[in-house]
Amino acid sequence: MGLFNRQVKKKPENGQSSLEGNGHPANGDAQTQPPLPDDNGAELFDVKTAPTLSERLGDAARTRSPHAIKALMPWLDKARSSPEGRAEFIDKTKEVAWVQADNTVRAISAGMGIADTRAFFRGDPPIEKPNPRYKVHVNAFFAHLRPKYYEKASTKFSHTFALGYLSLYMFMLETITGVILMVFYTPSDRRAYEDIIKIMSEIPYGQLMRDLHRVGAELMVLIVVLHMTRVFLTGSFKPPARGFTWLTGVVLLILTFALSFSGYLLPWDQLAYWAVTIGTSMAKSVPPKEIVGYFSNLIMRGGDTINQNGLLRFYLMHVFALPAITLVLISVHYYRVARTHGISLPAADEEDPDPAVRKAAKERIDYLPELFTRELLWAAITTFLVVVYSAFVFHAPLQEHSNPLHTPLHTTAPWYFLWIQGLLKDAFVLPAIRALDQLLIAIANMFGANLGEGATIIVPFYDSPAWMGVIIPTMIIPALFLGVPYINEWWEKFWGSKPSRQLLKNRKGTVVVAILSTVFMLVIWYQGTPFFGVTAPPAIEIGQAFLPEEGVLPPVPLVPDDWGPLRRLGYANLPDGEYDLADYATPKATYTEFERILAGIQQEIIKRGQEWERGDKVRGLPNPSGTLKIEQWQPNGLKRIDLVITWDKGIVTPTDTGQYVRTVFLHQDARY
Amino acid sequence: MSVQFKILMGILVTAATVVVMLLYGINEDNRMNQYQKNFAGRSIQVGAEYYETYCMTCHGERGEGIAGKGPPLNRTDLLDLKGTPYLKAIGWGGTTADFLHNTIAAGRPQFSKFYEDESYQAHMPTWSEDFGGPLRPDQVVSLTNFILNWAPGEYEPVVAPVTPTPGPTATPIPPEEILKAIPFPMPPSDQTLASGKDVYTKYCQACHGENRDGKGPGAAGMAKPPRDFVDCAGMATLGFVTHHDAVANGIPANGMPAWGKKLSNEEIWQVIMYEREPCKLFTPQ
Numbered sequence: 001m002g003l004f005n006r007q008v009k010k011k012p013e014n015g016q017s018s019l020e021g022n023g024h025p026a027n028g029d030a031q032t033q034p035p036l037p038d039d040n041g042a043e044l045f046d047v048k049t050a051p052t053l054s055e056r057l058g059d060a061a062r063t064r065s066p067h068a069i070k071a072l073m074p075w076l077d078k079a080r081s082s083p084e085g086r087a088e089f090i091d092k093t094k095e096v097a098w099v100q101a102d103n104t105v106r107a108i109s110a111g112m113g114i115a116d117t118r119a120f121f122r123g124d125p126p127i128e129k130p131n132p133r134y135k136v137h138v139n140a141f142f143a144h145l146r147p148k149y150y151e152k153a154s155t156k157f158s159h160t161f162a163l164g165y166l167s168l169y170m171f172m173l174e175t176i177t178g179v180i181l182m183v184f185y186t187p188s189d190r191r192a193y194e195d196i197i198k199i200m201s202e203i204p205y206g207q208l209m210r211d212l213h214r215v216g217a218e219l220m221v222l223i224v225v226l227h228m229t230r231v232f233l234t235g236s237f238k239p240p241a242r243g244f245t246w247l248t249g250v251v252l253l254i255l256t257f258a259l260s261f262s263g264y265l266l267p268w269d270q271l272a273y274w275a276v277t278i279g280t281s282m283a284k285s286v287p288p289k290e291i292v293g294y295f296s297n298l299i300m301r302g303g304d305t306i307n308q309n310g311l312l313r314f315y316l317m318h319v320f321a322l323p324a325i326t327l328v329l330i331s332v333h334y335y336r337v338a339r340t341h342g343i344s345l346p347a348a349d350e351e352d353p354d355p356a357v358r359k360a361a362k363e364r365i366d367y368l369p370e371l372f373t374r375e376l377l378w379a380a381i382t383t384f385l386v387v388v389y390s391a392f393v394f395h396a397p398l399q400e401h402s403n404p405l406h407t408p409l410h411t412t413a414p415w416y417f418l419w420i421q422g423l424l425k426d427a428f429v430l431p432a433i434r435a436l437d438q439l440l441i442a443i444a445n446m447f448g449a450n451l452g453e454g455a456t457i458i459v460p461f462y463d464s465p466a467w468m469g470v471i472i473p474t475m476i477i478p479a480l481f482l483g484v485p486y487i488n489e490w491w492e493k494f495w496g497s498k499p500s501r502q503l504l505k506n507r508k509g510t511v512v513v514a515i516l517s518t519v520f521m522l523v524i525w526y527q528g529t530p531f532f533g534v535t536a537p538p539a540i541e542i543g544q545a546f547l548p549e550e551g552v553l554p555p556v557p558l559v560p561d562d563w564g565p566l567r568r569l570g571y572a573n574l575p576d577g578e579y580d581l582a583d584y585a586t587p588k589a590t591y592t593e594f595e596r597i598l599a600g601i602q603q604e605i606i607k608r609g610q611e612w613e614r615g616d617k618v619r620g621l622p623n624p625s626g627t628l629k630i631e632q633w634q635p636n637g638l639k640r641i642d643l644v645i646t647w648d649k650g651i652v653t654p655t656d657t658g659q660y661v662r663t664v665f666l667h668q669d670a671r672y
Numbered sequence: 673m674s675v676q677f678k679i680l681m682g683i684l685v686t687a688a689t690v691v692v693m694l695l696y697g698i699n700e701d702n703r704m705n706q707y708q709k710n711f712a713g714r715s716i717q718v719g720a721e722y723y724e725t726y727c728m729t730c731h732g733e734r735g736e737g738i739a740g741k742g743p744p745l746n747r748t749d750l751l752d753l754k755g756t757p758y759l760k761a762i763g764w765g766g767t768t769a770d771f772l773h774n775t776i777a778a779g780r781p782q783f784s785k786f787y788e789d790e791s792y793q794a795h796m797p798t799w800s801e802d803f804g805g806p807l808r809p810d811q812v813v814s815l816t817n818f819i820l821n822w823a824p825g826e827y828e829p830v831v832a833p834v835t836p837t838p839g840p841t842a843t844p845i846p847p848e849e850i851l852k853a854i855p856f857p858m859p860p861s862d863q864t865l866a867s868g869k870d871v872y873t874k875y876c877q878a879c880h881g882e883n884r885d886g887k888g889p890g891a892a893g894m895a896k897p898p899r900d901f902v903d904c905a906g907m908a909t910l911g912f913v914t915h916h917d918a919v920a921n922g923i924p925a926n927g928m929p930a931w932g933k934k935l936s937n938e939e940i941w942q943v944i945m946y947e948r949e950p951c952k953l954f955t956p957q
Contacts, residue, residue, distance in 0.1 A: 123675035190809055201707035204700045208693075373678040380685040387689050391696045400718050401810045633734070636821045638716055655855050655938055665720040667713030667821075671706070 068100045110143065111135025120369045133368040145331075146367050147338040153350075153361035154343035155371065159234065162378055163227035164337070167256075168330065169382055170220035174259075175323065177213040185266070187315035189308045192268035193401045200398065211390035217260045218557040219386070221416050224256045232484060233514065235501030236344035243485040245341070248333040250480045255326045257416060262318035264414055265311060270551035273402035274411040276314070277306055278421065282473075285465035305404055347501035389558075397561040399550040408551025409544055410530035415557050422527030423468040433462050529555040538608050538621050539645040543662030546601055547643055563672035565597045566641060571668040574630050574639060581605060581626040601626060605645065622648040637668030712817060719818025722811055726799065729929060735822055740793060740927055743784075751823035773816045778803050793927055794878075794890050850913050855938045859954040860945040868946025871939050875931060876947075884950055896926045904951040915944050 051059065062073055075092045078085030102113045109117055112132045119127055126133055136143045153159070184203055185195045199206035228249060231237055237246035265276040283296040302309025337343060344350075349361035365371060413421045440457045441449075451457075491509075492499050500506035526532060530552075536544070548564045566574065573594055584591075584599040585606065591599060605626045612620030624647040633640040641664045649658025723731075730742030737744030745751075749758040756768055762784065764771050777800035783792060799805040800812050807815075856864050872880075879898045881888035886900035899918075901907060919940050922930030931940065948954060 121675065121679060193810065197711050201704050201711055204704070205693075205697065207703070207707070208696060369675045373675050373682070374673075377678045377682045377685070380682040380689070384685045384689045384692070387692055391692060400714065401808075401814075633720065634716075634818075634821050636823070637713075638720060638818075638821060640720070657936065663721075663724075665717040667716045669706075669709035669713035670717060671710045671713075 068096050071096050109136065110140035111138070123369065133366060136368060143368070145334070145338070146372075147342065149364040149366045150343055150371060151345060151361065152363040152365050153345045155365055155374075156346060159346045160343060161226070161230060163223055163230055165375060165378060166223050166382065167220060167227055167252075168334070169379055170216050170223060171326065171330065173216040173383075173386065174213060174220060177209045177216065178319065180209050181213055182319060187266070187312050189268065189311055189402075192266065192311060196267045196269075196398055207395065208387075208390060210396050211394060212386060213263075214396035215386055215390050215394060215558065217263060221256055221260050222557065224253055225416075228253055229514075233503055233510075234344060235347055235503065235507065235510075237485045237488075238499065238501060239485050239489050241341040242336075242344065243489075245333060245336040246485045247481060248329050248336070250477070252326065252329050252333060253480075254477070255322060255329065259318065259322045259326065260416070261414060262314045262322060265306070265314045266318065267396075267398055268311065268402050269397075269399040270402055270406075270408055271397060271399045271411075271553055273306060273404065274408055274551055275414050275553075278411065279413045279417050280306070282420065282424075282465070282469035285463070285469050287463065287466045287470070289463075289466070307404075344501070347503070351500060351502060394558055394560055397553060408549045409536055409540065410548075411551050412528065412530060412553070412555060415553075415555055418528030418555055419521055419525040420469060420473050420528070422524035422529075422532070423472060424465060425527050425533045426464045426468050427527055427533065429467070430462070430464050433459055537660070538611075538619055539624070539647070539660035540662075542601065542604050542608070542626075542645055543643055543660065545604065546597070547641065547662050547664045561672075565600065567664070567666065567672045569593060569597065570672075571637065571639060571666050571670070574641070574666070576630050576632055576639070579628045579630075581628060598628060601628065601643070617652070621645075622651045633665065639666045640664075641666060715814045715817045716821045718811075719814035719816070719821075722807070722815050723818055726807070727815070729934075735819065740791065741929075742792070742796075745819050746822040748823075751820065769816055769820060772819055773812060776800070776807075776815055777805075777809075777812050779805070793894060850916055853937055854941050856941070860942075860949075864942055865946050865949055867939075868942035868944070868949075871935065871943040872946050875935070876943065880947075884947060894927055898926075898928070899947075901947045902950045904953075907948070907951045907953055910953075912944070915948070916940065919944060 062070065065073075072089070072093060075085070075089040079089035105114045105117055106112065112120060112135070113128065115127050116132045119125065120133065134148055137146065137148055138144065181199065184199050184206065186192060196210070199210055203209075231246065231249065236242060261276070261279055264279075265272050280297070280300050283300050284293045286293040286296050297304075300310070300313070301307075302313050345361050349357060352358055352361075412418060437457055437459050441451045441455055444451055444457070489499075497506070503511060546564050547566055548562070554562055575594065579598055581598055581602040584595060584602045587596065587599040587603075605621075605624045608619065608621040609624050610620070612622050612624075614620070624645060626646070627642075627644045629640075629642040629644065631640045631642075632638075643662040643664075645660045647658050649656055651658075723735075727742075730738060731745050732738050732742070735745035747758065750756070751768060759768060759771055766774075775796065777798070779798035780796035783795065797805065799807045799815075801808060860868075872884075877888055879888045879890035879894075880886055880901065881891070881898075884901040885903075886898040888898070891898050899906075899910070918928060919935075920930065920932035922928045924930075935943070945954070
């Protein structure tokens with residue numbers, strides 16, 4: 001056995017059990033009781049009246065030196081006198097050093113000695129009894145929060161996908177990067193944007209921290225939603241034990257949305273300002289609008305529109321109130337999983353008819369070291385991926401300074417609220433009510449009511465923003481809250497079906513509900529994107545496709561910002577001149593990239609012309625043509641790009657000018 | 673996976689993260705420089721847009737200045753960042769950027785001594801909301817950056833006041849065509865007049881006066897006072913076509929700006945109707 005496996009044995013010495021290596025650390029370190037130096041030296045002190053320098057030093061060494069040295073003092077004299085004494089002294093020294101090292105390791109590891117620490121990292125079984133790894137849970141604060149073990153089958157990756165752990169990991173990542181960003185940020189409408197630019201351009205690793213924070217935020221929303229979906233599908237929410245855990249989870253989901261959304265405003269650029277303006281616009285429609293709607297809007301935005309007050313409110317929510325509440329709820333949620341009921345077993349294992357399988361599934365896996373090292377490995381891998389993604393692929397967007405007077409075209413709420421924006425477009429209920437209204441008017445006219453064009457009967461009673469923006473999205477919360485765990489239980493009792501968590505076998509209704517709600521969410525999410533129900537005139541749409549206004553983000557998370565092909569081509573590759581796009585109607589293989597873009601614009605223009613001829617008066621243009629003008633606007637690297645689209649005037653509407661110009665300036669140093 | 677394997681992998685992945693961070697850090701100085709330039713460039717782009725909206729009508733499309741309205745901005749003597757002879761001449765101790773920023777933000781309550789041989793119709797107004805103007809601080813900074821980007825200046829600055837030469841005029845449109853372009857039925861409805869009033873308040877009131885009597889604050893010191901719309905004897909000689917021409921193309925000799933590019937056809941006719949309202953001259957002559 002090598003040094004590390006050395007067991008400290010009880011060695012009675014001078015009638016005292018001097019060195020207790022295996023003492024229970026929870027009861028305090030075992031006090032080593034060596035022969036007291038005072039006893040051995042008492043005669044010496046009696047004889048001498050005036051101590052010499054060396055005696056004074058010796059005296060100091062005996063009384064003031066550390067515990068371990070004191071313990072050795074009695075053997076020092078023996079070592080001086082005889083060779084046996086020397087050997088004894090060396091043995092003694094080794095023993096004392098070992099105990100000291102062992103005790104130190106016990107203090108650091110909160111309970112495990114050297115031998116056990118070594119076994120821990122080798123994956124060997126614990127050496128001492130009772131299992132010293134459990135002492136860690138008693139002695140160490142953070143380990144105290146963790147479970148001692150999980151049941152084997154519940155730790156399968158394909159059962160949980162580690163989504164709960166990853167949500168917590170993202171919360172920690174957000175906290176760390178967020179605190180770093182907080183150092184450089186001032187929540188003031190005058191300074192916020194400048195501070196973000198400073199973080200990006202003057203703080204080393206500032207951009208990386210911002211990117212990590214952004215990537216972490218998007219991933220956190222994504223992972224929390226996936227975690228909830230997983231729990232729903234594996235039936236892990238089922239009461240009695242797990243019902244309340246599910247409820248805290250629903251609150252955490254809402255808090256995650258709120259955290260992400262409140263952070264969205266802080267860069268104070270066009271993107272942030274208008275996304276949050278749209279996101280908070282629902283508050284105005286809370287019925288009764290004149291009282292609750294008015295005041296909830298006022299409280300949230302700090303004014304009729306978002307301004308300095310609103311920014312400060314969102315900031316305080318983001319850095320203080322919401323993280324504090326989230327931390328408490330995470331603790332409750334985690335405590336219940338770790339200490340009350342554990343992670344649910346896979347339903348197939350738990351409900352297996354073979355008792356051997358059920359028993360194997362419930363076999364314990366200790367948290368230390370199996371799951372602990374697994375968690376650390378997960379953290380290391382996730383950190384690596386997130387850092388690589390933020391460093392080389394995705395950069396948090398920063399667009400121009402917020403301008404309350406200019407709403408960007410196609411601006412949207414953040415992607416995880418697009419479904420509410422989709423509901424607000426009201427593609428199902430309002431048309432149905434309008435149709436019903438027409439029917440009622442027709443019936444009324446049959447009885448001689450003589451209602452003309454533009455008459456309405458029931459439409460005025462339907463408040464679309466209140467229903468679609470507030471009432472229906474809010475109803476999802478009690479549905480998730482009560483519906484999933486408790487109505488499910490009631491449902492099972494009603495039908496007298498055996499409570500089971502096996503999805504495909506015994507929960508066919510759940511599968512239908514899951515598929516239907518996923519499809520519904522995806523449909524209304526799609527309706528929230530600018531691709532659905534667009535009302536901008538066609539010429540503006542062409543301008544937007546090739547030279548988009550600032551303030552728009554792709555509707556899916558973690559995709560780099562799109563600035564249109566002309567900006568991406570860059571200053572250096574845009575030759576000055578006036579280009580008649582009709583010359584580029586037939587694409588040629590020899591085209592440069594710039595000419596290919598011109599051909600692309602022309603294709604779009606031709607398409608609009610064809611749509612008009614097919615009779616599409618909304619998306620089409622009569623006889624359109626286009627010109628792209630690129631001009632050196634300032635000698636020091638500023639170009640002006642004018643995309644001029646003309647069509648037959650006075651046809652679409654009588655006052656139509658038949659011309660649209662999208663002007664964009666491009667500086668040589670601006671990077672997109 | 674054994675515990676050792678997990679520990680080994682964890683250490684390797686962590687080391688890889690550190691290596692990535694270090695590699696990223698090597699380029700950090702370079703990246704920060706690029707970003708500084710990037711945001712300066714973006715600020716100039718934004719400034720160019722604001723210049724079009726707020727400054728172009730007096731200082732010219734490319735900062736060349738418009739005689740009688742605003743001095744040139746793309747002047748080498750102002751923007752030559754080494755010498756700044758202009759700033760020395762007026763005894764300014766700060767930087768050019770400060771000078772421009774303060775001028776835009778706070779305006780010029782009195783005319784510069786430098787331009788005393790010129791006559792301008794109006795003072796430089798205050799632009800920053802700090803001093804009662806319409807622009808946010810970041811907009812003033814963007815404008816400053818845009819103007820500074822003219823240094824060293826390619827276009828010939830117009831320093832001496834010159835009589836503006838009328839630009840190439842398009843083939844004159846026959847009067848009956850102009851009258852056909854009136855986009856609403858005559859006589860104008862109250863709603864048309866209200867829209868006309870909005871346009872008038874925004875663009876015309878400064879010189880033509882709140883009461884349409886040609887005595888607005890901007891009229892002070894003009895060689896020929898602006899048109900008095902209340903004076904019905906004078907208005908009787910102003911036909912629809914002439915009136916439209918004055919609004920759309922301006923009268924450069926008198927200092928009346930051309931609004932044809934700024935206002936739509938509909939807005940021009942609305943404001944004309946509002947101006948003709950005091951004397952009820954709604955019959956096309």
